[in-house]
Amino acid sequence: MKLHTTTWGAGDRLALLIHGIMADHRTWRRVAPALAERGYRVTTVDLRGHGASGRGDSYTPDDFADDLVETLPSGADVAIGHSLGALTLSLATARLAPRRAVYVDPVWFLPDGPDGYRPEALTSAKRLTKEQIRAINPRWSDEDIADELATLALWDERSAHGLESFTGRELAPAAPVVPSLVPLADPSVLVPAERAALLRQRGFEVRTVPGAGHTIHRDDFDGFMTALEGWI
Template identity: 30%
Template sequence: MRVLQRPTSAGELALGVRVSGADPDRPPVLLVHGMAGDHSTWRTFAGALRRQGRAVVAVDLRGHGRSGHASTYRLDDFRDDLRFVLDDLDIAVADVVAHSLGAHAALRLAMDEPDRIRRLVLEEIPPMPRDQDDLDLNIVVAASLGERVRGLGWAVRNPLPLIRFDRRVADDVSPQFEVADPDWWAGLDAVTAHTLVISGGRQSFLPPDHLRTLSAALPDGRFTQIDTGHSVHRDRPADFGSAAGDFLSAP
């Protein structure tokens, strides 16, 4: 595990990254976990990528894993952390696979610096609400009982991500999704990456129709649904690996 030191207004922030593999002919794959996870959630998928010869960079978001706890957890902070990781590792262009909060941060980076991301896989990404109707859908509600039970089972097997997680992240992030932001939707036009949006279906607390709408709003978006809940890569690794792996392998 490598620890990068990112300068911030509050002092240096440690960002943990695991870098493995090498492929001079294709961009590295940046893996970004969701809330309360860390880089280890990608172990199965990262292994499959390395067997295909891909270079892999798995990052711990601020407040998670080996990264430091921070003074702020704005959505743009997570985006800027990803930008710093690419800059510090001298990565001009990357493919990105990201889950939930990490997917939202990755999409913000693709909107802000479209030339940095070639292919983008967004698993169970929470979109910003567009208007009052979206706010009424309440997409940031707590996960279902089934989702929490599945998460608890994984936490028992691998408790470190939850132990290291800064609980302030959830408190700071959730209110940011409770304000309509039509400008965010308008900004999707800037994304040039070929993008795959993966929904966990009706078992997830994120409405699949909302993610399908996001996919349609992207200049080059496509949509697939794997019915399992919010953590598709965790609960259906073979199906996720097939969908995401095939997408990344395309020219």
């Protein structure tokens, strides 16, 4: 599927940004212009079932990855994916061949069992009010909250069910395909300390943004950009 894209800047270097589940390109509201100011041409996508992109008949990680390859150019200077976008990017990295990859708090392991991944925990977000979003994300700006309401309204909640068959499976790459950074929340629910240590053993550089929640770039924009130093 060809995805909807949005571009900032006209620099000589190319950056690709891939959002997480329930979001769209608007999650990068501050990051994309900041990269453009650093001399990048920044291209963001709306994944299938999100934003202005088409709805899908299925929503597996491989579907998402194939869409990236069909839509985005290869050989970017840096590609950054958040959460589901990080998983999607990791499945497409060999084909997209960016010079560097950044996997932000990636969905590389979803626990199963009674306390494991439940799509309903995500689909219930469709009913959140502005006040509830603010309570869950007290560090977000008014603009972020407005964007969240707008993106939730457009999100195809069936995409939450596409991950069910991957619960209990290790999806992290055995080794980085290209030089790779993993910025983590503090604490990271998705990548706890023992998994972070494993990623370091596999050759990933892992950095933590103190005090930031899962959506690091919205919780602490300055901390997120600092975590990218040396990679952008």
